[in-house]
Amino acid sequence: MIGFVGLGAMGMGMATSLVRAGFEVKGYDLNPAAVTTFAQAGGRAVRSAVAAAEGSEALIITVVNAEQAQDVLFGSGAAAAALPAGGVVVLCSTVQPEFARETASRLYDLGLEMLDVPISGGAARAAEGKLTIMASGHPTAFVQTEPILAAMAEKVYRLGDECGHGSTVKMINQLLAGVHIAAAAEAMAFGVKAGADPQQLYEVISNSAGSSWMFQNRVPHMLAGDFTPLSAVEIFVKDLGIVLETGKEIRFPLPLAAAAHQLYLMAAAAGLEREDDSAVVRIFERMAGVEVRSEP
Amino acid sequence: MIGFVGLGAMGMGMATSLVRAGFEVKGYDLNPAAVTTFAQAGGRAVRSAVAAAEGSEALIITVVNAEQAQDVLFGSGAAAAALPAGGVVVLCSTVQPEFARETASRLYDLGLEMLDVPISGGAARAAEGKLTIMASGHPTAFVQTEPILAAMAEKVYRLGDECGHGSTVKMINQLLAGVHIAAAAEAMAFGVKAGADPQQLYEVISNSAGSSWMFQNRVPHMLAGDFTPLSAVEIFVKDLGIVLETGKEIRFPLPLAAAAHQLYLMAAAAGLEREDDSAVVRIFERMAGVEVRSEP
Numbered sequence: 298m299i300g301f302v303g304l305g306a307m308g309m310g311m312a313t314s315l316v317r318a319g320f321e322v323k324g325y326d327l328n329p330a331a332v333t334t335f336a337q338a339g340g341r342a343v344r345s346a347v348a349a350a351e352g353s354e355a356l357i358i359t360v361v362n363a364e365q366a367q368d369v370l371f372g373s374g375a376a377a378a379a380l381p382a383g384g385v386v387v388l389c390s391t392v393q394p395e396f397a398r399e400t401a402s403r404l405y406d407l408g409l410e411m412l413d414v415p416i417s418g419g420a421a422r423a424a425e426g427k428l429t430i431m432a433s434g435h436p437t438a439f440v441q442t443e444p445i446l447a448a449m450a451e452k453v454y455r456l457g458d459e460c461g462h463g464s465t466v467k468m469i470n471q472l473l474a475g476v477h478i479a480a481a482a483e484a485m486a487f488g489v490k491a492g493a494d495p496q497q498l499y500e501v502i503s504n505s506a507g508s509s510w511m512f513q514n515r516v517p518h519m520l521a522g523d524f525t526p527l528s529a530v531e532i533f534v535k536d537l538g539i540v541l542e543t544g545k546e547i548r549f550p551l552p553l554a555a556a557a558h559q560l561y562l563m564a565a566a567a568g569l570e571r572e573d574d575s576a577v578v579r580i581f582e583r584m585a586g587v588e589v590r591s592e593p
Numbered sequence: 594m595i596g597f598v599g600l601g602a603m604g605m606g607m608a609t610s611l612v613r614a615g616f617e618v619k620g621y622d623l624n625p626a627a628v629t630t631f632a633q634a635g636g637r638a639v640r641s642a643v644a645a646a647e648g649s650e651a652l653i654i655t656v657v658n659a660e661q662a663q664d665v666l667f668g669s670g671a672a673a674a675a676l677p678a679g680g681v682v683v684l685c686s687t688v689q690p691e692f693a694r695e696t697a698s699r700l701y702d703l704g705l706e707m708l709d710v711p712i713s714g715g716a717a718r719a720a721e722g723k724l725t726i727m728a729s730g731h732p733t734a735f736v737q738t739e740p741i742l743a744a745m746a747e748k749v750y751r752l753g754d755e756c757g758h759g760s761t762v763k764m765i766n767q768l769l770a771g772v773h774i775a776a777a778a779e780a781m782a783f784g785v786k787a788g789a790d791p792q793q794l795y796e797v798i799s800n801s802a803g804s805s806w807m808f809q810n811r812v813p814h815m816l817a818g819d820f821t822p823l824s825a826v827e828i829f830v831k832d833l834g835i836v837l838e839t840g841k842e843i844r845f846p847l848p849l850a851a852a853a854h855q856l857y858l859m860a861a862a863a864g865l866e867r868e869d870d871s872a873v874v875r876i877f878e879r880m881a882g883v884e885v886r887s888e889p
Contacts, residue, residue, distance in 0.1 A: 473803030507769030509805035
């Protein structure tokens with residue numbers, strides 16, 4: 298039996314991937330509609346984090362941030378106390394590495410294991426069971442959860458025997474991803490203002506040394522003017538916030554991450570926080586009176 | 594007959610590619626040693642820009658910046674006046690789009706054509722005749738120079754009938770390339786400071802959404818601690834300077850390009866201006882007392 302807390306865009310896909318792989322999964326979310334949807338997909342609906350944890354060999358947590366994860370395990374959720382001895386908490390939320398380390402230590406004191414398992418790949422790959430997982434934790438926890446991770450992920454990176462390493466690598470990935478999307482927005486809007494054709498600019502840069510994974514992936518959203526949130530502006534307000542908070546704590550200056558974070562905050566301030574992260578381009582568009590759109 | 598001015602790391606490879614393709618090429622550089630090397634590779638050595646221009650159907654200019662190009666054509670070089678009527682100036686230097694437009698107009702008044710042809714790909718691809726060319730200019734100039742461009746480049750993007758468009762696209766490419774190298778440095782050094790293994794970090798990010806062309810290409814230099822200049826810090830001091838100057842002129846704010854430019858200036862201030870651009874990581878290394886190196 299597996300417990301699952303957090304049936305959002307990523308969690309729902311992951312939980313239903315587990316059901317499809319033959320696991321019995323108890324799913325809980327604050328939003329009752331998500332729980333109902335999960336039950337219709339073959340999962341078992343439960344009404345609390347405690348109920349998800351009771352009798353489960355593993356409890357997978359995909360809530361949005363550290364505060365919620367903390368609350369699920371030790372606060373109002375009280376799930377840690379409900380897990381059977383030897384149970385494994387699989388923490389998938391993007392959190393500060395220090396939070397992952399501290400949480401693992403606290404669970405260990407309760408006779409529980411933890412894996413620090415940030416995920417990457419987006420909602421579509423989550424639904425297909427084809428995520429990338431950046432995992433660290435004790436080898437016995439890996440042995441216990443190997444088939445569970447395999448059902449959710451196409452690629453599992455094992456990044457060490459201690460919790461925290463997974464979150465560190467994920468944090469660095471988010472730093473770069475966040476900077477690259479903001480840079481793509483700045484560059485495309487600047488190019489259009491300077492007289493370039495947006496579609497041509499996209500095609501040439503995509504095949505040149507200025508390209509990035511995010512440039513190739515997000516600029517088409519800008520060209521189409523389609524800001525349907527596949528991953529929202531507020532995710533980078535949060536994730537670059539984690540980056541900068543960690544930088545402050547370990548005394549590491551991050552001028553590019555800080556500048557990019559300000560751009561996502563500008564987008565959020567302009568009411569775009571729930572739009573796709575590529576909507577950061579609209580800040581430049583509004584300031585400079587241009588539009589990064591290609592002809593249909 | 595082709596004239597060629599500027600036999601540096603890029604120009605030498607391009608000029609010898611032309612010789613190899615069967616063109617007769619007169620080469621000039623301020624540095625006599627470079628001219629001698631070119632003569633040994635089968636080119637014709639000349640002692641001035643005027644001599645390179647005289648009787649040439651095309652004059653290729655690969656000097657380092659707009660000031661030098663200006664001087665070659667209209668200043669002490671006086672090459673524009675020496676070109677035969679209908680000759681084409683092929684301007685390959687990375688310059689502000691406005692400079693390319695103005696120069697084309699000035700040459701046109703003298704009965705000459707110009708192509709705005711910034712190049713990309715590095716010295717190794719220049720030597721192989723496999724550059725990427727971002728070209729704009731009048732169609733007749735393209736017809737006249739088609740076999741010349743084909744001998745130097747694997748890929749020729751035609752970006753419009755007016756000079757300036759090529760330089761705009763190149764400028765945007767340099768904005769992104771410069772930001773991505775600086776972001777790679779910031780991210781790798783931060784990751785190591787936060788406890789990640791540098792080699793593992795490189796491998797995971799290379800295959801994740803945080804990757805960029807520059808991340809994949811430059812981080813190996815950091816991991817090896819090999820800052821032999823394939824492209825130097827001072828190139829981005831210059832090229833992001835062009836980006837920011839243009840931004841100022843057309844009133845476009847560029848927070849990420851500006852932050853990255855400051856990092857290259859920090860590297861230059863620390864005496865690293867002639868090292869590889871990936872040496873920008875050493876600024877972070879020195880500040881934070883870490884080293885982004887993998888075991889050999």
